[in-house]
Amino acid sequence: MSTVFVEPVRRSSPVVRRTRNGVAAGVSIDRVVADGEFLAISGWVIGGQDLTFTVAGSDGVSMFPSLTFFPRDDVATGYGIPDHRVKGFLATWRSRPRGDMQVRLDVRAGEPLGIDLSTPEQSRPAELAQFLAENLSRARFLFEGLLHNPAAISLLVNHLDEQPALNRARGFLETAKGIEGIGGLVVGWTVGEPDVNFRLVDDRGAVIALSGAARWTRRDIVDAMSRDFGDYTFNAAFLQRWSGLLNMGGRIHLIALTDEAAYALSQTKWSAAALDPVSFARWSFEIPTPRETFAERLANHDGPIIDALIERKTSRRRKSPPTIQEYGRQPAQPKCAVVVPLYGRHDFMLNQLLAFSDDPDFVSGVELIYVIDDHQLVSPLAADAPMFEASFGVPFRTVWGGENRGFSGATNLGVAHSSAPFVLLLNSDVIPVAPGWLERMRSILAAHPEIGILGARLHHPNGAVQHDGMGFHWDPTLQAYLNKHPGSGLPGSPASAKFVRRQAVTGACALMRRQVYESVGGLDEKFLIGDFEDSDLCLKVREKGLEIACLPLPVTLIHLERQSLSGIGTPTFRDYVVRYNAWRHQMRWGAAIAKLGAPDKQRADSK
């Protein structure tokens, strides 16, 4: 066996064995490149059968390369031998041993033939570029062989051609928005034959396949591209979550992989996405993937990002104590706390306080707390509150936590700053038209420790039932359970002094023992904007083995809830928010709800 020592990073002299009939066997190393973890060797063999690379590091571990072969007509011509006797090779290693290493290439060609290499040194950029340029037609091999070598991928991507030959693929990156430490979304489009694979690659060489992207059809792409690509223009647009690290201002590339080659189709820079979860959702929900696959899209793409942003926001809530103002003489030993969040408008207080002023419970014995959940209301309320108290004679407190927290956050804040053994969650747009209801509810709950939450029948202004308990219904479009208000809009069954068990009740008016409220951690603050947190609360209470009930009051509590506009016309942001929350609710409670059975079954089970 004859071996030739090759100087690092130099083109070697071929080792060729000749016989009487001419060239019998040969091997040559054309190029050795190394860049960090990345190691690649290219060359050719004549008459060889098996190529064996032995990589011996100081730890003695041998690492096998990925190998690809290709024709080398130039070598065949040079030696005057048939084309088929020569093959070029390209070997890449996903990683290579640190420190000193030796590479031995053995070729079985009648007699062994081999070349030893000492530790390759870091290649100069020009050499790397030259190497990649020589092997661009094998870029797909390089790309896939180097998937776990981000530095090499990154290097490769920077050398890829921008336009694929033969119209096999096109693509463009529209935008990439992300948050460092959380991830981002990449939006663009691709068209290509089915066997073309698309990848996103960033500067650091991290790679994500677009096979799981959420896709939709863009009319403009169909119009512009169908002449060349026909039906492949459908579902061209994509949305893809980038879950790894990202650095603002860094680049992200769209790569197309054909049988052999790889092409960089487009690139864009990461830009900063909104940190506020609602603002982020306002942007991302505009990305018009089909509604029927929205839940799947959420699960795979923007959902985890919004989750992380909500988590980030709630974890950064200011820890300073809220601003609390007292109006009127506060009860010393309140029987019940009534917590009312205020958002957007506070004129409901006029009607509520006017109604409460007729109710002895509210004039003394109730701890009434208005939680300001809207910075725009702070000043108007400070101006009006003394007058409200003086006019209506109902003592109350205002609590301002310094920022908007949503229904859940505001309610939790209000409950945390109350002390009564019972807590009523009440919406500001629930207006009583008769007194005495709170004490009735409280005495029922006090007498029934098995009930965790007692809701109330609420009515529309026209006297029809607005809420009489909630039931979970499977929505095949959203692939999630939604909480419905059975009987809403209808006259309702006769009022009764006896409560009825329900699957859930609305948070617009829900009475609980403080201890139960606290044991389940109050309302979940991590739904987007606010939705489903009441059924989430009910399910948490159910998990504790307690029941949910509703008191079928006569027309006593008017709920001025505005009718939702979802379900008609173009989907609104609000509609997508419901879908997000439904998805989140489903992730958590889908299995538990499925066990509850049909709501109708529950309804019959009344007390």
Add this chain to the structure above:
Amino acid sequence: MKAMVIAHAHPDFSVGGAEIAAYNLFRILRARDEYRESIFLARSDLASQAHGSIMLRRPGEYLWRQDMGDWFRLRAQNPMAVIGALRDFLKTERPDIVFLHHYAHLGVEILREIKVTLPDCALIVTLHEYVAICNRQGQMVKNNSKKLCYRESLEDCSNCFPERTPQDFWLRKHYIQKHFEYADAFVSPSNFLRQRYIEWGIPAEHIVVIENGQPSSATSKTAATGTRLRTRFGFFGQITEYKGVEILLQALHLIAPEVRAKVIVEIHGANLESQGASFQELIETLRKPLILEGTLRWVGSYEQSELTQRMSRVDWVVVPSIWWENSPMVIQEAFANGKPVICAGIGGMAEKVRDGVDGLHFEVRNPLDLAEAMVRAACEPGLWQNLKANVRTPLSFEQCADSYLALVA
């Protein structure tokens, strides 16, 4: 017994029917021995008066600086003055009865304040139009189409004011009705108005009808005999888009020239100059040829004291209003002066004027029908004399006051 009459304005500064009725009630009570301590409190908007303060006007008469802060819920502009100056005033004066005329400009909070501060005091509230029911200045006319409105509902009202939801209208109604619950009784000058408030939600047993009083007049009614044709028509009142002067002028144009030649129409009214340009233009176009022709006399505004003299020159009083009206003062004034009335056949007008008995009805907003009524009035021998003979003397101030006092007896 001590009564406090509260009005949304003082006749010293404003001459609307409601404040005049309130003030006359006060004067009559004060003249009576048993009620001589009675006082009058009128809301004022005098710039010279501190906001929210109550100030003596003359013995027994006070002015309260207040206004509307929120015409939607009918809230006072200065609610602190309700629980401040007004509460103090009530506690100082301690009336046994409060006659509250109107709630507009005062704010509905005053009802609750009176009963909370003086629980034993009787609170009688006189309704003067439909402001509590209708957000469109209480006219019950549709906001854009100006069609007559037959009933309020949360949805209908929201249709008139799309910027307000039905829920907003529920809040409005709840807030107003909740305050209305503090009144012991309501007085309505017309059955029509009473009915509208009953439909809106005031229990029927809580509203009685007492017509506004008129000055007693010895000369009001002289017997008419013979069949001489009476062809002078008069309009008395504000010239606004709701008083229907344009209907009257259009009707005149529709009367055949040979009949019109026998007819004289006098317009006694003010404020045309403060109306919208298109309305002024319409009136100008309609009146010009009639004035030239000699049919129409555009007399203009008048002082209340001149009314009897001015009315004496006409035979018929025409009330062509295009909205419901409550109990138009002009009808009572016409009757006090012995004049049959030709009016639109709706609302308070139709109630006060009996068609074919003491006046004639025509289809509201229909100039052709008014023209026919006027032709009949001018050309049918004996008609005027018959109708005039049936005109009833209106309720006097004294009688009106007696009816009010009967409510609290």
